[in-house]
Amino acid sequence: MITIKGLRKDFGPRTVLDNIHLELPSGRATGIVGPNGSGKTTTIKALLGLVKPTEGAIYIDGESVQGQWQYRQNIGYMPQTARYPENMSVNELFEFISEVRGNPTDNKAKLIEYFDLEPELDKRMRTLSGGTRQKVGAVLAMMFDPRILIFDEPTAGLDPRASVQFKKLVHREKEAGKTILLTSHIMSEIEELADYLIFIVEGRIRYHGPMKELIEKQKEQRLEEAVAKMMEEVTA
């Protein structure tokens, strides 16, 4: 369970997150949506300790993360565009991360098989296709079986088969009790994966609740239409 209380983030004179209160329960996936530049990635970075809140606090399973770093071991993060040591082969990268983490057991063999990455293992990172890089990112996020999984635009660049595989895995992780947070501009993906939805505009939460309720409230059939309607309402 992740709890965010009164989170504010200023970059210079600009407030990009304002009074964010959130609870993200275990065993559930929460989708975070909103226009470009609304603060989705900044929220994720605050959770990861990559952005220092100007105000407010973040708790994981009831414990404040302020000044802590060990808690990050419990978070698997798949960024939108990841930077890797480009001269390493895929296999070297996996081995290197395993060594750095000093974790004797990991799931990487299973995940490599699951994402059909065996033929790519000896290739250097810089030579990989976009989709293969995404798959490498998915393995890195999930290989240590973290309790919390954060995915930023996870299926961008994945082919349909890999995308279906990825989504199946997310469902499994959810059933295993993980706390999942994801962003995507693909509303059908959020609809398939998320139980709860956060709609954020200019750093403020405009909706946080069950996805189904939002669709019903907006009297629409699909999330895409419900979110489009909300966007129109806030810019009207």
Ligand SMILES: Nc1ncnc2c1ncn2[C@@H]1O[C@H](COP(=O)(O)OP(=O)(O)OP(=O)(O)O)[C@@H](O)[C@H]1O
């Ligand atoms: N390090 C930074 N310094 C100054 N401004 C920043 C910094 N990081 C983000 N911002 C600003 O904060 C705002 C929110 O950015 P953020 O990346 O969180 O948006 P987003 O909702 O993830 O957008 P997108 O959908 O385009 O990925 C933007 O206006 C952005 O320019």
